[in-house]
Amino acid sequence: MTDQQSLPARTLPLILFFLVASFVSNGQEIPSEPAAISAGEALFNNNCRSCHRVHEKLIGPALAGVTERAPSVDWIISFVKNPPAVIASGDEYATALFDQYKPTMMTAFSTFSDEDILNILAYVQAEAAKGPATAEAPAEGQPVSSAGEGVPAAYLNLIxxxxxxxxxxxxxxxxxxxxxxxxxxxxxxxxxxxxxxxxxxxxxxxxxxxxxxxxxxxxxxxxxxxxxxxxxxxSVGIQQGYAPAQPIAFSHKIHAGQYQIDCNYCHTGVMTSKNANIPSANICMNCHNQIKQGTLTGEAEIAKIVKAYETNTPIEWVRVHNLPDLAYFNHAQHVNVGGIECQTCHGPIETMDVVRQHSLLTMGWCIDCHRQTELNTKGNAYYDRLVELHSKQSKSNMTVMDNGGLECSKCHY
Missing domain, CATH: 1.20.5 (Single alpha-helices involved in coiled-coils or other helix-helix interfaces)
Structure with a gap:
């Protein structure tokens, strides 16, 4: 009888040990590897940057020190995936956060994995450790030069x-x-x-x-x-420089330039679809349900967005870049696979208050790009055999042209 009574006493410490070990093993650790930080930077720029900065408050709070302010890393993961559910549960910290920034509700990122969120936190911690960016002051007696400054007027006069x-x-x-x-x-x-x-x-x-x-x-x-x-x-059919007036005075210079909102946040289809997509009003309202005063236009233009959202009326944007029906172009193929930047075709879009067609977008313009653009074949087994065959025929690097980029059926079908 004594042995039977002493059995629970002996097993109790063992049970407690396993419970503690299980709790510790379930805790999430923020990675510090460069690959994780780089992946987190891409996720942050594509999904978080429109509302958050690391060192300064924007629409949402500054994220530097978020792991110290929040109850735990697991809490952050749960909140990012489903903010309304955490707030509705009566969580004290979530409720206080919502009260501070309401009526803005953070977008739920239910498709994010735990690893994605941990990578974002790794990027935030790395940026927080660097400290806020400060502009370097010119040395005493050194003239201040501005980027993009042309030839001085005195030199032109001498010429x-x-x-x-x-x-x-x-x-x-x-x-x-x-x-x-x-x-x-x-x-x-x-x-x-x-x-x-x-x-x-x-x-x-x-x-x-x-x-x-x-x-x-x-x-x-x-x-x-x-x-x-x-x-x-x-010039027949060429619309280079075309900059039509839009129903709402939207400025890429403010959004993509000053606030550095990633293009993918609004143009959601650019990585996965033929079309980059024009953002619907609800994407605009992610920010403008709180921001009612425009930098350049005051309240009038933002009020048009709110009205379109409340009445469920699509905004009738005027198309700027318009290829003929006989030409096929796929954004995902160029941006996601080819790694082409938006500015390659659309020009310095982050400096435009009114969007204009920057490039010719003619057949010859596209062919020249295919002839000059080199394929990024490193680490892609799909290209190994093609590169091997190309190297036997040419000493130059493999370009899009060498991969069938000039075949008629690639763009015309």
Missing amino acids: LIGMVIILVLLLIILVFLISAVKRFLDQKDLTPEQRELVHAPFTLGTILRSRGFIFIVVFVVAALGFKAVINGLY
Whole structure:
């Protein structure tokens, strides 16, 4: 009987040990490997950056020190996946956070895995350790230069003055040459008619009536007319520079430039679809249910978004980049597979208040890109055999053209 009663007493410490070990093993550790930080940076830029910064408050709180403020890493994972559920459970910290930022509710990222969220936290911790970015002050006595500054005006003036001096010198030399030729001809035995021709004064009338001047004028006019016709023919169907007025004055310069919102946050289909997608009003309202004052336009333009959202009316944006129906273009193939940046085709979109068509988007423009763009074949077994065959025929790197990028059926079908 004594042995039976002592059995639970002996097993109790063992049970407690396993419970503690199980609790510890279930705890989530934030990785510190460079690969995890890099993956977290990509996830942060694509999904979190529109509302959060590491060192400063934006729409949501600054994320530096979030692991110290939040109850636990497991709590952060649960909250990121389903914020409404955590708040509805009566969680004290979640409720206080919602009260501070309401009516804004954080978007639920239910598709994120635990590893994804831990990688984001790893990136946040790495950025927090670096501290806030500070602009470097120029050294004392050193002139401040601005990026993109062109040639100084003083240099341009010197160049213009130099060109004028050269033209004057050429004119003087020409006068001396004419004078020397006249003196040389005066020493020859010339007839009175020839001598009169040599010493005939140059007047505007004689110049305008000369055959040489008439030929030059006709040739220049014909050449300019021919060039205008060719330019007109080549510009048929080309909309480069097209910048239509939109129903809402949306500024990429503010959103993508100043606030550095990742393109993928609004254009959700760019990585997985043929089309990049125009964002619906509910994506805009993720931020603008709290931000009611525009940087450039005040409340008027944001009120249009709110009205479209509340009345479930689509915003009738005017399309800017419009390829003909006979041409096929896939955003995912170029951006996701090819790693092409948005600016390659759309230009410096982050600097545009009004979107305009930056590139030609003609067949020749696309073909030139396919001829010059090298394939990133490293670490991709799909290309191993192709690279091997290409290296036997050419010493240059493999381009899109070498992978069938100029085949008609790739873009026309």
